Amino acid sequence: MKKWLGTRWLGAVGVAVLLGQAAPARAELVDRVAAVVNRDIITLSEVEKRAAPELARVGRDAEARERVLKQALDTLIGEKLMEEQIQELGLAVTDSELEAAVSDVKRQNNITDEAQFDRLLSGEGFSVAAYKEFLRKQMSRMKLVQMKVSTKVKVSEEDLKAAYTQYNKLESEDAEVHARHILVQVDAKATPAQVETAHKKALVLAQEARQPGVDFAELAKAKSEGPSASDGGDLGFFRRGVMVPAFERVAFALQEGEVSEPVRTQFGWHVLKVEEKRAVNVAPFEQVKAELESRLKLQKTEKYVEQYVQELRQKASVETKI
Incomplete structure (x- = not known):
């Protein structure tokens, strides 16, 4: 679903819980308030939902969990401020546009x-109605951006040539990786206990894969729950930027023949083995110019969006409670 998921400031937003019930219920809700943005509330459950993939990745590291929750809260505050601007400027997305x-x-x-x-949406944790709401909000934020x-985002020829110099340096130092993996699937709606059970299963598989004489491909055929199981978990050769970041970081850090610890992605827990690494040829400037321009525009857009959100935040009443 990579083609239609948003960037950091353009993601989905949870539903705010409004206070105003009887005193006992209000007290319970207040305990769950993570932030108040002008008159809107962001609940702790919203923050935890947004942070769920990263929380699963960092495990029980208290400092890391606190950092992840703060980042998720900052993102939700930014989205809330942008939504207010969308309403004020009348930038709602019509049904036909949606x-x-x-x-x-x-x-x-x-x-x-x-x-x-x-089926596709269900695999990403969406119902059709929830996805359409997600997409409507994403599109509204795009209009605001x-x-x-x-209009502030400009990419010059000098910018492109500097980016190509860096690209050339990184690519010439980099390699293609031929890897296999064993996947222990984790449902998008899995509980923390279910995630941990799958993690333990992946740990056992990683240990088994490292035993002398074990054929990783045969083990993948027998135990992997991913679509590549029939091919022995074979992913072929790939370069950076192809796989999901968590998976990619580990794959490029492994040595040939090395088996990883379990790696968490949105699909579940992966055990990787790098079969081979090889040098790659660097594409000429004209061939990658358009890609570099798109990348630079995205980077500059994200920077300006962050600045814009900070300006909105300075003018708003924002009270954080976690």
Whole structure:
């Protein structure tokens, strides 16, 4: 679903819980308030939901968990402030715009019927209605970004040449990796206990894979729960920027023949083995110019969005409680 998930400031937003019930219920809700943004509330459960993948990755490290929760809260505060601007400026997404975007998502993912669409969304933890709400909010924020930020984003020829110099240096030092993996699937709605059970299973598989004489490919065929199991978990050769970041970081850090500790992604826990590394040829400037330009525009857009959100935050009443 990489084609349609948003960037840091353009992600989904949870539903705010409004206070105003009887005193005991109000006290319970107040305990769960993470921040108050002007008159809107962000609950702790919203923050934990947004931070869930990263919380699973850092495990029980208290300092890391606190950092992850703060980052998630900052993101939600930024989105809340942007939503207020969207309402004030009348930048709501129409039903026709939303349906056109949904059709585009289906086309990009080669979806031909609603049942297939339902399955795809379910795998990402969405119902159709929830995904449409997610997409509507994402598109509204895109309208705001285009109005307030996009006009500031300029990429010069000098910027591109400097980026290519860096790209050339990194690519010439880098390599392609041929890896295999064993996947222990984790449902998008799994409880922490279920995540931990899957983790323990992956730890056992990693230990087994390191035993002398064990054929990793055969072990993957027998134990992996991913679609590549029939091929012995073979992922072929890949370069940086292809796999999800957590997976990629480990794959490029391993030596040839080395087996990783379990790595968590949105699909579950992976045990990786690097079969081979090889040098890559660097593409010429003209061939990668368009890609570099898109990357620089995205980087500059994210920087300006962060500045814009900070300006909104300075003018707003924001009270954090965690």
